[in-house]
Amino acid sequence: MKNQRKIVLFIAQSLDGYIATKGDSLDWLFKVEGEGDNGYSEFFETIDTILIGKRTYDWIMKHEKGQFPYQNKDCYVFSRSQLDDTNDVKFVNEDIVNFTHNLKKEEGKNIWIVGGGDLLHTFLKEKLVDELILTVAPTIIGEGIPLFKIGDYQLDLSLKGTRTFNQFVELHYKVKK
Template identity: 70%
Template sequence: MSKNRNVVLFIASSLDGYIATEDESLEWLFNVEGEGDNGISEFYDTVDTILMGKRTYDWIIKENPGEFPYKNKECYVFSRSIIENTEDVKFVNGNINRFVNKLKSQEGKNIWIVGGGELLLSFIEEMLVDEMIITVAPTILGKGIPLFREGNQQLNLSLKGMRRFNQFAELRYKVIK
């Protein structure tokens, strides 16, 4: 365990930069032939804390009724509303910068931003993302929920590595601060 924890975006995207269709479907993602679990379990072992937005949380609950997929991790959901914590997650509606920097100062593994695009925009604008691992599917959606929302952010990145999982290409970037 380390106090040098990184906030890491680990996500899949279509070639044209969408993380889901307009109706929040990921069916297109499962139609692509990958290899094994496309590196998810290897990555999952490097994190002990998960961050997500309320829309992503709601989608996960809808798609996985009765079985929260991140039970063995500390999980925080960012929401504009005050919501009572559950057995699986703690809801956060305060200052993102202060909250994330407090997490980063604690001992532990890396911190995973699961989604979504709106939360990611806030993290980028606050310069809270340290690394991005984007697995690109050979699919063009044309429209949908964008990975990167329009905003006043500009990030410079450094390519750390690339891997191939059959038809998927994983791109690993370090955020230059």
């Protein structure tokens, strides 16, 4: 039997667990001295499908000035509204669990959850995430958008490895199932 595709979270966070400031700024992240692209290109080659929440998609489109950065990948944007697909993304307005189980059964590489917090919270609560690759920046921002929301869920993890990229530390975990 072939291996089933994995759902992987690959994301950067502050040392105190935030993925952005309250104003959705990532300026704190770009002030940290990394090494190359901090493992991004290597990770990007392991995936062919991307899952994004609508708010994160809107942020990306605003900050990338309309140039979608994930071309040549299958991209799905979860939205509570019915929206027309674009050349780059398909908008999904259906049950996340069923959609994800069907997606994982398809042939292909791994699937990346780009963000944001609401989408990730649902994936964690429903135990849909297989691996977490967290890159920690040596910055404390005090408040903002937390990577992990408070909720009634628990995941047990197993450390697969760690790496450093100058000032960044990458923590790679497998979710115990």
